[in-house]
Amino acid sequence: MGIIIKEIDASKTWDLRHRVMWPDKPVEYVKLEEDKDGLHFGLFEDGQLRSIVSLFVFGQEAQFRKFATDNLMQGRGYGSKLLEHLMGVVQQQNIARVWCNARLDKVPFYKKFGMVEVGEEFIKGGINYVKMQRAIFT
Numbered sequence: 803m804g805i806i807i808k809e810i811d812a813s814k815t816w817d818l819r820h821r822v823m824w825p826d827k828p829v830e831y832v833k834l835e836e837d838k839d840g841l842h843f844g845l846f847e848d849g850q851l852r853s854i855v856s857l858f859v860f861g862q863e864a865q866f867r868k869f870a871t872d873n874l875m876q877g878r879g880y881g882s883k884l885l886e887h888l889m890g891v892v893q894q895q896n897i898a899r900v901w902c903n904a905r906l907d908k909v910p911f912y913k914k915f916g917m918v919e920v921g922e923e924f925i926k927g928g929i930n931y932v933k934m935q936r937a938i939f940t
């Protein structure tokens with residue numbers, strides 16, 4: 803079967819989001835009001851969901867959020883494949899700029915995808931972030 807990336811329902815992201823990103827909070831914490839308006843993508847290997855990301859489009863801008871790879875499966879290239887896919891989707895949708903709030907320790911990772919830091923660092927839920935963005939030239 804191998805690896806496939808496909809669009810998934812928001813509800814399919816909640817378990818991984820919870821386990822990977824906010825295991826100490828109730829699962830309700832990772833369900834976003836905006837989820838119903840988002841595009842959600844999952845990377846599957848042999849039918850198992852390994853990595854997820856959610857995209858929210860506002861006119862010519864898109865924000866991705868809640869990017870997570872299953873804990874024991876990180877560092878194997880799944881996240882990179884999914885982010886490449888996401889950049890392709892964004893390019894096809896006439897979007898001028900893609901951005902995210904990056905956890906500080908992920909800044910070098912996102913730089914590999916052409917993203918740059920913009921603005922000041924900030925803290926949310928006890929975690930340090932900085933906004934990063936990439937202009938898309940279609």
Ligand SMILES: CC(C)(COP(=O)(O)OP(=O)(O)OC[C@H]1O[C@@H](n2cnc3c(N)ncnc32)[C@H](O)[C@@H]1OP(=O)(O)O)[C@@H](O)C(=O)NCCC(=O)NCCS
Nearest residue numbers: 869870871876877878879880881882903904905908910911
């Ligand atoms: C961020 C996240 C989604 C990345 O997913 P991932 O599947 O681990 O991503 P990759 O495996 O493609 O890349 C992770 C690292 O492994 C490296 N890597 C990729 N394939 C590799 C391989 N085959 N062998 C060795 N290293 C590899 C990448 O170069 C990258 O290195 P870097 O972090 O030093 O840049 C994942 O780390 C995660 O879920 N983290 C916790 C939640 C989180 O922080 N989310 C993002 C919030 S901004």
